[in-house]
Amino acid sequence: MSELLKYPGMSKVDSLSPEEKAAAHTRRVFLFKLAVGLNAMVGAVLAVPLVGYLLGPTAGKRSNIGAWVNLGSLSDFPVGQTRLADFRSPMAAFNDGETGKTSCWVRRISEKSFQVFAINCAHLGCPVRWFSESRLFLCPCHGGAYYEDGSRASGPPERGLFEYKFKIAGDNLLIHAGNLPTLSTEASCREKPLVRIEAAEPAEAAGVNMPDPTTRSTTWQG
Amino acid sequence: MAGLKIYKWLEHRLGFIQPLKQAAEHPTPSNNASWWYVFGSAATVLLMLQVVTGILLALVYSPSANEAWTSLNFLNRNVALGWYLRALHGWGSDFMIAIVLIHLVQVFLFGSFKFPRELTWMVGVVLLLLTLGMAFTGQVMRFDQDAYWGLGIGASIASRVPFIGADLVHLLLGGPIIGGATLSRFFTLHVFVIPGMLLAGVAVHVLMVLKHGVSDWPMPGRLVRKSTYEREYHELAQRTGLPFVPDAAWKDAVFAAAILFSVMACAFFFGPFGPSGQPDPTIIQTAPHPDFAFLWIYAVLAFLPPSMETPVLLVAPVLAITGMLLLPLLAGEGERHWARRPVAVLSVSVIAVTLGIFTRLGTYTPWSPVMDAWSGDAVPVNYMHNRTPLEREGAMVLQDKQCRDCHSLDGEGGMRGPALDAVASRMTEDQIVRQVLQGGGNMPAYGNALNPAETKALVSFLMTLRGNDLQPAMDASRELLRQSRMEQAAGTADLPTDAAAKSGQRK
Numbered sequence: 229m230s231e232l233l234k235y236p237g238m239s240k241v242d243s244l245s246p247e248e249k250a251a252a253h254t255r256r257v258f259l260f261k262l263a264v265g266l267n268a269m270v271g272a273v274l275a276v277p278l279v280g281y282l283l284g285p286t287a288g289k290r291s292n293i294g295a296w297v298n299l300g301s302l303s304d305f306p307v308g309q310t311r312l313a314d315f316r317s318p319m320a321a322f323n324d325g326e327t328g329k330t331s332c333w334v335r336r337i338s339e340k341s342f343q344v345f346a347i348n349c350a351h352l353g354c355p356v357r358w359f360s361e362s363r364l365f366l367c368p369c370h371g372g373a374y375y376e377d378g379s380r381a382s383g384p385p386e387r388g389l390f391e392y393k394f395k396i397a398g399d400n401l402l403i404h405a406g407n408l409p410t411l412s413t414e415a416s417c418r419e420k421p422l423v424r425i426e427a428a429e430p431a432e433a434a435g436v437n438m439p440d441p442t443t444r445s446t447t448w449q450g
Numbered sequence: 451m452a453g454l455k456i457y458k459w460l461e462h463r464l465g466f467i468q469p470l471k472q473a474a475e476h477p478t479p480s481n482n483a484s485w486w487y488v489f490g491s492a493a494t495v496l497l498m499l500q501v502v503t504g505i506l507l508a509l510v511y512s513p514s515a516n517e518a519w520t521s522l523n524f525l526n527r528n529v530a531l532g533w534y535l536r537a538l539h540g541w542g543s544d545f546m547i548a549i550v551l552i553h554l555v556q557v558f559l560f561g562s563f564k565f566p567r568e569l570t571w572m573v574g575v576v577l578l579l580l581t582l583g584m585a586f587t588g589q590v591m592r593f594d595q596d597a598y599w600g601l602g603i604g605a606s607i608a609s610r611v612p613f614i615g616a617d618l619v620h621l622l623l624g625g626p627i628i629g630g631a632t633l634s635r636f637f638t639l640h641v642f643v644i645p646g647m648l649l650a651g652v653a654v655h656v657l658m659v660l661k662h663g664v665s666d667w668p669m670p671g672r673l674v675r676k677s678t679y680e681r682e683y684h685e686l687a688q689r690t691g692l693p694f695v696p697d698a699a700w701k702d703a704v705f706a707a708a709i710l711f712s713v714m715a716c717a718f719f720f721g722p723f724g725p726s727g728q729p730d731p732t733i734i735q736t737a738p739h740p741d742f743a744f745l746w747i748y749a750v751l752a753f754l755p756p757s758m759e760t761p762v763l764l765v766a767p768v769l770a771i772t773g774m775l776l777l778p779l780l781a782g783e784g785e786r787h788w789a790r791r792p793v794a795v796l797s798v799s800v801i802a803v804t805l806g807i808f809t810r811l812g813t814y815t816p817w818s819p820v821m822d823a824w825s826g827d828a829v830p831v832n833y834m835h836n837r838t839p840l841e842r843e844g845a846m847v848l849q850d851k852q853c854r855d856c857h858s859l860d861g862e863g864g865m866r867g868p869a870l871d872a873v874a875s876r877m878t879e880d881q882i883v884r885q886v887l888q889g890g891g892n893m894p895a896y897g898n899a900l901n902p903a904e905t906k907a908l909v910s911f912l913m914t915l916r917g918n919d920l921q922p923a924m925d926a927s928r929e930l931l932r933q934s935r936m937e938q939a940a941g942t943a944d945l946p947t948d949a950a951a952k953s954g955q956r957k
Contacts, residue, residue, distance in 0.1 A: 285624050285631070286617040293626050314732045323630030325516035326730040327598060330627070347734055351759075352751060353602030355734035357821060362852040363899040368737040369603075370752040371817045371856075371866045373894045381894030383817075386756035407626040410606045412615030 294318060294406020299334060301399050305342070310335040310358050310376060312347075319406055332392060332403065333358055333365070335376060342401065345378050346390035346409035353410060356389065365389060390414050473660050474699075477691025479683070481667035483698035486560070488705035489553035490659070494652060495706040496546040499713065500584075501645065503539040511591070513637035515630035515729070518593035522725045537717035540592075543585055545713050547743050550581050555798055561786030562665035564674045568778035570658040573651055575774045580648045582743065587640035589741045593633055594725035599738030601628045601636075610760045628731075663687060664694070668786035675783055737818065745812030746805050752817040816865035824852040827862040837914060844911025847904045851896065859915075867893055872917030878925045882909050 244252065251257075280287075295318035305311055313334050320328025333356075335343040345365070347355045354369035364381060365374040372383035379388040390409035395402050407413035461467045510529055512521040525532035554574065557563055563571035586604075590597045601623070608618040624631030666686055692698060723741075727733060740748050754762055788795055820827075829845045837845070848854065848870075856866035873882065886905060889895030900908065916922055 283621070285620040312734070317627050319626045321625070321630055323514055323516060323634075324627070325514070325630065326728060327515045327629045327632075328627070329730060329732050331732045331734060347731070348602060348606075351606070353606040354599055354738055355731070355736065357734055359824075359852050359855075361824075361850050361899070362894075362896065364852075364894055366819045366821065366855065368818055368821060369599075369748075371819055373819075375894065375898070382889065382892045384752060384754065384756055384759065386759065407616075408602065408605055408619070408623065408628055410609035410615075410619055412609040412611075413605075413619050413626070 294404055296402045297405050299401045299403055302396065302401055305334050305336040305401065307336050307338060310360065317405060334401065340396065342394050343378060344392040344394045344403045346392065348390060348409045349385060350387050350389060351385040474695040475693040477687045478664050478694045478698050479666040479686045480690040480692050482664050483692055483701065484667065485701055486556055487664060488702045489549055489556055491702040492706050492709045493546060493549045493553055495710065496542055496549060497648065497652065499542045499710065500539065500546060503535055503542060506535050507539055508641065513633055515633050518633055519725055519728050522592060526722060533722050534717060536722035538713060540723040541713050541716040543588055544742060545709060547581060547585055549709065550578055554578060559788045559794060559798060560665065560668050561791065563778040564786060565676050565679055565782045566662050567665060568782055570655060571778045572775050573655045577648065577651045577655060580644055580651060583644050584640065585741060585743050587636045587644065590633065590636040591640055592723065592725050593729050595727040595729060595736045596738050598628060598729040598731060600740055601632060607763055610763055670787040670790050673784055674786055746808035749808040749812040819855040819866050820864040821855060823854040823863040824849055827854055830860040833859060840907050841911045841914055844907035847908040848911060851899060870912065870915055872915060872920055874913045874916045874922050875920035876923055878923045879909060879913055880925065882912050
């Protein structure tokens, strides 16, 4: 039995300070450190599933996110028009309620050619609205504006609208939807350069014969 | 006597009543028993109010995307006093942010963050961030349209982080889309994680205040030195000291009561916040707005040029928070009085004015198109007087093509673009045509949306808009050309006469 374990008053080291006693307890100090190390190991093993659970939403291949969704009959989308279509996100879970629904803008350019835009503004995700007369999408949050082909027209967005992949199956229009469309989670969207500011350049967008300014009359200048 | 016996029995077992009493009665320099020192305790009292009202709301609230919005309406309408509890919690949150900010400014201007209270300040900065975190997650608890699109804004900001943007979005949302998982994790943050950190942080903050004492009133010229400050403070507390309770604390108590009463009054008279429309993303007829505390960020995001957006969003907060945390380490000694710290006063003024202006702008969002102005705000009648049919047709084009969503006439319409009341005094016809068809300067090009006839009509109408009969804009170079041509014409016409006159003189 250790000299140090005797009852108080019986040990030679009773006069030592507690710290000095602790220093003298080399075996127990060792065992304590061993126990701390054991706990650290158990803690680390325990932490793996906990952290894994916490990081669960980031797991899985990004290309696996999403599925094809039916937007309805082709006849719902007249040629030359841009229409809002609602669908339930293929990623919606049992508890998503009405947040599992979402919308997209379907532009039918010709019989077989479509553009399907996310409603989420490329700036900060607010829902853009289509204005058929001015042929613009406008965002209510910070005034981002896009042309009818989705390219950036003006305002804070640094690129055009996000686009869904689409395919035509029989008489139905299908899109591939998954992530909430943002700048980095547009995996299910068509490839697009990040910055499309050049699309706002006047030369491309104007497309109307400009009268020659030098020959134009300036009525009020006389 | 019986009471004393019970107390002694308890204290013998608890052992902390006496230390608590001593802590409450610790001597504090008489010069800080001031009305300027009441904000910290008021913030703590508001935190308690938030904890109590939050627990009571959790009795009814359903943190599920299916039911949250309905349960809020149920609280507002069907649960007795449910509306009042929601109002107390909402207004308590706004008051808490305001009081915490005032507390921060007071501590900053009084130089109280200096030695030996550096760590108290740093913990305070963390407490401010946690308070704002409570405000943001609380906005999500009110699971309405604003909450839904606010989460979209949060996800869009997270998505701008390089490399891990997508993972961050998924972590934030708890999945690929905003939904039940998102609400659950924000509920966890709002109810378990952040409040736990907040309460622990407040405990550390208050313990440090007790350890170092409430800072004495700053005096110009009395410098903080690490070698002498603690001795000086101790002497001051010994010489002029008052027991904190009750001599200084009565002011804290009065102020806390006044603040609580204000929260109660606001809650009673103005009622709860929302919820606004249901969180259905297919309802896109909405203009999402963040809560008051975040309006300034919403405004800043409208003004950043696209190329600056990501750097500013990701770098500026890091710099600001780091700067606030490092402040007491960089300026831990020296002058405390605001009159000798012009940079401090200037910084507070500039930041306060900036935040105030951006918040004000955020309340009426001049950068947002007014989505229904084109159909709702008619062209003022006097703008149609004495106009030709073509010009009137142009006014129709102006309305139909939704120009009014961004441009106002007589104060009605959007403010995204300039008002058009006097556009012809600023731009020539050519310039207007070019601007309309090609856009530029933050205006989309309308070349594809207007046919030549519409353009002609529109521009004729715009050319009549010269405010209060201002001078029309002129093309300076063309005007010069015209003048020189006229002079040339006059010159060639004059030449024979001139020559004749000269020859006449010679004769």
